[in-house]
Amino acid sequence: MEEQVEMVGRAFVEHYYHLFDTHRSSLSSLYQQSSMLTFEGQRVHGVDHICFKLNHLPFDKCHHLISTIDTQPSSSSAGGIVVFVSGSIRLAGEEHPLRFSQMFHLMPTLQGSFYVQNDIFRLNYG
Amino acid sequence: MEEQVEMVGRAFVEHYYHLFDTHRSSLSSLYQQSSMLTFEGQRVHGVDHICFKLNHLPFDKCHHLISTIDTQPSSSSAGGIVVFVSGSIRLAGEEHPLRFSQMFHLMPTLQGSFYVQNDIFRLNYG
Numbered sequence: 001m002e003e004q005v006e007m008v009g010r011a012f013v014e015h016y017y018h019l020f021d022t023h024r025s026s027l028s029s030l031y032q033q034s035s036m037l038t039f040e041g042q043r044v045h046g047v048d049h050i051c052f053k054l055n056h057l058p059f060d061k062c063h064h065l066i067s068t069i070d071t072q073p074s075s076s077s078a079g080g081i082v083v084f085v086s087g088s089i090r091l092a093g094e095e096h097p098l099r100f101s102q103m104f105h106l107m108p109t110l111q112g113s114f115y116v117q118n119d120i121f122r123l124n125y126g
Numbered sequence: 127m128e129e130q131v132e133m134v135g136r137a138f139v140e141h142y143y144h145l146f147d148t149h150r151s152s153l154s155s156l157y158q159q160s161s162m163l164t165f166e167g168q169r170v171h172g173v174d175h176i177c178f179k180l181n182h183l184p185f186d187k188c189h190h191l192i193s194t195i196d197t198q199p200s201s202s203s204a205g206g207i208v209v210f211v212s213g214s215i216r217l218a219g220e221e222h223p224l225r226f227s228q229m230f231h232l233m234p235t236l237q238g239s240f241y242v243q244n245d246i247f248r249l250n251y252g
Contacts, residue, residue, distance in 0.1 A: 002169075038196045038210070043128075070164045070246045074231055078204065084164070084229055084246040099250060101227035103210055105200055120196045120210040124225060124250040 001073070009071030009083040012106060012114060017064040020054075027054055030116050037119040050119070061092035079108040080117070086124075099124040127199070135197030135209040138232060138240060143190040146180075153180055156242050158235075163245040176245070187218035205234040206243070212250075225250040 019026045031037075031047040037054075038044075044053045066087040074080035083104040088097035105118035145152045157163075157173040163180075164170075170179045192213040200206035209230040214223035231244035 034201075036198045038198060041194065041196065043198075067251075068167065068248060070167065070248070072162045072164060072169075072244045072246065074200065074244055075160075075204065075206070075233065078201065080201070082208075082229065082231055082244050082246065084227075084248065086227065086248050086250065101210075101212065101248065101250065103208065103229045103246075105208055105231070107201065118198045118200055118208050120198065120208065120229075122194060122196070122210065122212050122227065124212065124227065125193075 005073050005081050006071045008106070008114065009081055010069055012081075012104070013066060013069050013083060013085055016104075017066065021061075021063050025051065025055055027051060031119075032115045032117075035116050035119070037121070039119075039121045040123065059091045063090045064088075065090065065097065074105055081106045081114070131199050131207050132197045134232070134240065135207055136195055138207075138230070139192060139195050139209060139211055142230075143192065147187075147189050151177065151181055153177060157245075158241045158243075161242050161245070163247070165245075165247045166249065185217045189216045190214075191216065191223065200231055207232040207240070 028047055028051040031050050033046050035047055035050055036045055037050045044050050064087055068086045070084040072082050074082045085102045088099050090097040100123050102121045104116050106114040107117045109115055154173055154177040157176050159172050161173055161176055162171055163176045170176050190213055194212045196210040198208050200208045211228045214225050216223040226249050228247045230242050232240040233243045235241050
């Protein structure tokens with residue numbers, strides 16, 4: 001059970017940041033109407049607003065490097081998974097990568113996949 | 127609704143780190159048998175093991191300083207709340223505080239309070 005949770009979490013993280021770095025508009029496939037994003041303290045609700053936000057960030061090309069991935073089942077019954085990521089993001093034209101932490105709460109879809117119910121992103125200032 | 131979630135999240139954060147810094151063994155009141163902690167990648171399950179872990183960390187006196195608190199309802203039905211914290215921890219005798227990020231998934235108790243279902247802690251190296 002724990003191994004499966006970790007496998008799902010790691011596969012999600014790889015997929016998520018690959019889409020983010022190569023085809024950001026496709027991230028819409030990972031959110032639903034009930035999804036919530038808090039990006040640097042700014043709250044956005046629903047797949048459309050979230051994808052608008054993600055596609056209008058003040059940087060275009062970027063590359064995520066993942067340092068750690070921690071996963072846990074979020075409750076015994078509903079099948080959710082919490083994923084906690086730390087890493088750095090390198091923006092095109094910037095010399096120094098920015099450290100970040102991000103958490104996701106994944107919930108199962110009726111089709112047997114997962115979507116992002118909760119997404120909270122923070123840059124780590126030192 | 128969102129305001130209530132934020133109030134609960136902020137009150138929890140204040141309570142949690144106050145207990146951690148002044149009476150760490152009392153943190154047991156905030157966990158249950160189903161609770162999970164991942165501390166710097168190490169997984170611990172259940173209130174007893176979690177409290178043993180928290181009371182045997184390689185530092186004794188410490189002081190948490192909170193920088194940001196982000197909260198979201200974790201799903202529409204179950205009444206859970208996800209809380210994402212960033213801040214720094216100053217250890218007794220150490221000059222430089224350590225930056226950390228931590229997430230909690232709070233679930234309601236039958237008594238109308240909340241307990242920690244998920245807890246993931248990471249120091250931010252950078």
